[in-house]
Amino acid sequence: MKSHPVKALLLTAPSRLELVDAPDPQPAEGEVLVRVRACGICGSDIHGWDGSTGRRRPPLIMGHEASGEIAAVGPKVTAWKAGDRVTFDSTIYCGECAPCRAGRVNLCENRRVLGVAPVEYSQDGAFAEFAAMPARILYRLPDGLSFPHAAMVEPVSIAIHAVQRVKVAPTDTAVVVGSGMIGLFVVQALRWAGAKRIIAIDLEAKRLDLARELGATDTIQSDQADVAAEVARLTGGNGADLAFEVVGISPTLQLALACLRKGGSAVLVGNLAPKTDFPLQAVVTREISLFGSCSSAGEYPLCLDLISRGVIRVEPMISALAPLAEGAEWFKRLSAPDGAKFMKVILQP
Numbered sequence: 001m002k003s004h005p006v007k008a009l010l011l012t013a014p015s016r017l018e019l020v021d022a023p024d025p026q027p028a029e030g031e032v033l034v035r036v037r038a039c040g041i042c043g044s045d046i047h048g049w050d051g052s053t054g055r056r057r058p059p060l061i062m063g064h065e066a067s068g069e070i071a072a073v074g075p076k077v078t079a080w081k082a083g084d085r086v087t088f089d090s091t092i093y094c095g096e097c098a099p100c101r102a103g104r105v106n107l108c109e110n111r112r113v114l115g116v117a118p119v120e121y122s123q124d125g126a127f128a129e130f131a132a133m134p135a136r137i138l139y140r141l142p143d144g145l146s147f148p149h150a151a152m153v154e155p156v157s158i159a160i161h162a163v164q165r166v167k168v169a170p171t172d173t174a175v176v177v178g179s180g181m182i183g184l185f186v187v188q189a190l191r192w193a194g195a196k197r198i199i200a201i202d203l204e205a206k207r208l209d210l211a212r213e214l215g216a217t218d219t220i221q222s223d224q225a226d227v228a229a230e231v232a233r234l235t236g237g238n239g240a241d242l243a244f245e246v247v248g249i250s251p252t253l254q255l256a257l258a259c260l261r262k263g264g265s266a267v268l269v270g271n272l273a274p275k276t277d278f279p280l281q282a283v284v285t286r287e288i289s290l291f292g293s294c295s296s297a298g299e300y301p302l303c304l305d306l307i308s309r310g311v312i313r314v315e316p317m318i319s320a321l322a323p324l325a326e327g328a329e330w331f332k333r334l335s336a337p338d339g340a341k342f343m344k345v346i347l348q349p
């Protein structure tokens, strides 16, 4: 099938990535072999490669935000053929447990994430020329959608899933706390969902400029203003109907909750800190509803459509495209103190 060795970016030790000749993956029954054309470096890869999260134990090929074309299909795969342009869910779900049968595949009891190796399992991902995976996690790319743009579908799906955890009414004001890449996708998803007022909050003026360009009606730089008071002012003294927390530490969680009106809803997406200070009495006495939001659950076709029609813009978030051979260098750059100036770096094996 292939005569040349398969290149892969292998994590061989904490903070050590090597471009190696990997064993040639073969699609097993129900699997396809994908020729990877684009794979984004995720923040969780950066936090994982140095060993700090314990979820990228070497040896491992990372990478879970990818697209490519089918190189070969394994036995009993009938819906796909070589040459099909695809992306795939970052989660390999079993399709049989109770959450899967209820359509909540992100909560699968047997989930394995591509390119992740916590204590329970090790699943090679897509920082490689070829990757084998079950056909059931594949999605077809719309014509004309480029591989790098298609590789952005995973982070977009996180935002669409978060916005769909609640009902967005045309009269709603929503705050988005944290205007990094996912926050900027949440802003765009809220605009798509029809929110009337979208208030983006961040420490960095540059990100807020981008938030306005992408659909935020108002922005607040959080070190320059009393954010909750400003949100109250913008909402006739009531507070926001919805708050999206996209950072995941105590101060931003508290900020998101403080911006809400009585009876409002908070969708919690960020999860940097395992535990936070939680304003229990404010949540109870103001009857705030809390919605956790993890990954996505089948929103890929919708997201691919939104991206290909330009309803959700991904190109402002792509900081660089680079060959796989430069992957190790990019991991160093992204983990440096000023690494946050890059949003998404996409490797092209």
Ligand SMILES: [Zn+2]
Pocket (backbone or CB within 6 Å): 042, 043, 044, 064, 065, 154
């Ligand atoms: Zn990711």
Ligand SMILES: [Zn+2]
Pocket (backbone or CB within 6 Å): 093, 094, 095, 096, 097, 098, 099, 100, 107, 108, 109, 110, 111
């Ligand atoms: Zn399952």
